[in-house]
Amino acid sequence: MSANHRTDQITTVSAEGVETSVRAKRRLFPWLALGIVPVLVAGGAVTAHAHKSVDLEINGEHHTLSTFAGSVEGLLAEKGITLGERDLLAPAPDTALADGADVVVRTAREVTVQIDGEEQEVWTTALTSGEVVASLFESGREVSVAASRSLAGGRQALDMPLVVDGEADVVADGATTRVQLAGTAFVPDALEAAGVEVDRTDRVEVRTGENAIPVVVVTRMDRGERTETEPVEFETVEREDPTMLEGETEVVQEGVPGERTRTFVTVTVDGKEAHSEQTREEVTTEPVNKIVAVGTKARPAPAPAPAAKAPAPAASGGAATATPAPAPAPATGDVWARLAQCESGGNPTIVSANGLYHGLYQFSVGTWQAVGGTGLPSQASPAEQTQRAQALQARSGWGQWPACARKLGLL
Known part of the structure; x- marks a missing residue:
C-alpha cells in the first residue's frame, strides 16, 4: 500500500x-x-x-x-x-x-537532499535530519539537506528533528560552535544554543561531520544592486562656413564624452558576489558633439605676373638695364588702419555673425592663439590686435586677408 x-x-x-x-x-x-x-x-x-x-x-x-x-x-x-x-x-x-x-x-517518507551538488528525492525512515545525512554520507558522497525554506516559514527543517539528546556543530560567520541538545531538538534549537541568528535570505542546511555528528551550516545570502558606468564617445560634426576659405577648418566646439550606466541585481554569498544579472541600461549623460567649421569660400586666383617691359635703349656702348617689378605697399600705420576699416569697419570689439571671427582684423580664435594671443581677439586692446596682425602678416603675408588686401592693392 x-x-x-x-x-x-x-x-x-x-x-x-x-x-x-x-x-x-x-x-x-x-x-x-x-x-x-x-x-x-x-x-x-x-x-x-x-x-x-x-x-x-x-x-x-x-x-x-x-x-x-x-x-x-x-x-x-x-x-x-x-x-x-x-x-x-x-x-x-x-x-x-x-x-x-x-x-x-x-514510516518512510520522501525528502529532498543535495547529493554531490545535485538535488535528488530519496526515501528514508530516519527520524532526524542528522540521521538522513549520516546514512547517505556513508556512501562516500557529499550530502546536505536544505533547511532555509522551512525556517523562513516558521517550520523545522524537513519537519524532522535535528537530533534527539545529542550534539551538533553550528558553522556560521567563519566560526564553528558545538552545542549539546537535550530531548527532541530542531535546527532552530541548535542555532539558538550557538547564539546564531539568521535572516530570511540566509541559506541553512544540514550536513554530517566527524563521528556522524550533524552540522548546521549557515551561509549568509544577500540580494542587492550595483551599477557600472562607461563612457559614451562623442561624434564629430562638420559645418560649412562660407566666410572661411576652402581647405581651412576650425574647431568651434570641443567634444565631451557622455556616460552610460548599467544596473545589476546581485546575490552575495558570505560577503562575496556569486551571481549578477543586468536589469537596466541607460545613457545618464548625453555626449557633447565636437563641431568643426569647414571653409567653403573659393580661394582667389593668384595675381597675374606683370607684363615684361621692353628694355630701355642702351647707352652708347652700354648694356640694357631691366626695370624692377613694383614692390607691395609697405606695412605702414596707415595701411593697418585701412585694413582694419575694410575688415571690421574699425570696430575692435566686433564679432562676425557666425561667431567665428573677432576684432579689427577678424582673427579666428585658432589663428589668434597661433600668434600668441589669449582669450578672444575682440576682448584685446586695439594696439595688441594690430601688433598680432603685424606678426601674422610678417609670417604668412597679406594673403591672410585676401579680399581686403586685394582691394587695398596689397596683393
Whole structure:
C-alpha cells in the first residue's frame, strides 16, 4: 500500500505527526491510556490465555501493549496498523511474538537532499535530519539537506528533528560552535544554543561531520544592486562656413564624452558576489558633439605676373638695364588702419555673425592663439590686435586677408 493511502493510524516523522499518531493510537486503543488489559470471556469465565506484554516503537514513540497475537504480523493486524511498501518493520512480520518483545515501526517518507551538488528525492525512515545525512554520507558522497525554506516559514527543517539528546556543530560567520541538545531538538534549537541568528535570505542546511555528528551550516545570502558606468564617445560634426576659405577648418566646439550606466541585481554569498544579472541600461549623460567649421569660400586666383617691359635703349656702348617689378605697399600705420576699416569697419570689439571671427582684423580664435594671443581677439586692446596682425602678416603675408588686401592693392 502506498504512503498516500495510509490510514490515520500510521505515524509520520514530524513532531506534529507524532502527536497525531499518539492521539490516533489513543482513539484506537483507549485502554492504553487507562492501563486496561483486554481479556477473553468464554462461557462466563475470564481467562488470559497467551497474554504478552510488548514494547511497540512507532517513529520513536514507545508504547507498552498487552496482546494475545502470536506473531509481529498478528500484532500489527490486531492494532490496525498498516505498513507502506517502503516502511521499516523489525523484526520481520512472521517472527513469533514473545513476552517482552520489542517491535519497531518506522514510516518512510520522501525528502529532498543535495547529493554531490545535485538535488535528488530519496526515501528514508530516519527520524532526524542528522540521521538522513549520516546514512547517505556513508556512501562516500557529499550530502546536505536544505533547511532555509522551512525556517523562513516558521517550520523545522524537513519537519524532522535535528537530533534527539545529542550534539551538533553550528558553522556560521567563519566560526564553528558545538552545542549539546537535550530531548527532541530542531535546527532552530541548535542555532539558538550557538547564539546564531539568521535572516530570511540566509541559506541553512544540514550536513554530517566527524563521528556522524550533524552540522548546521549557515551561509549568509544577500540580494542587492550595483551599477557600472562607461563612457559614451562623442561624434564629430562638420559645418560649412562660407566666410572661411576652402581647405581651412576650425574647431568651434570641443567634444565631451557622455556616460552610460548599467544596473545589476546581485546575490552575495558570505560577503562575496556569486551571481549578477543586468536589469537596466541607460545613457545618464548625453555626449557633447565636437563641431568643426569647414571653409567653403573659393580661394582667389593668384595675381597675374606683370607684363615684361621692353628694355630701355642702351647707352652708347652700354648694356640694357631691366626695370624692377613694383614692390607691395609697405606695412605702414596707415595701411593697418585701412585694413582694419575694410575688415571690421574699425570696430575692435566686433564679432562676425557666425561667431567665428573677432576684432579689427577678424582673427579666428585658432589663428589668434597661433600668434600668441589669449582669450578672444575682440576682448584685446586695439594696439595688441594690430601688433598680432603685424606678426601674422610678417609670417604668412597679406594673403591672410585676401579680399581686403586685394582691394587695398596689397596683393
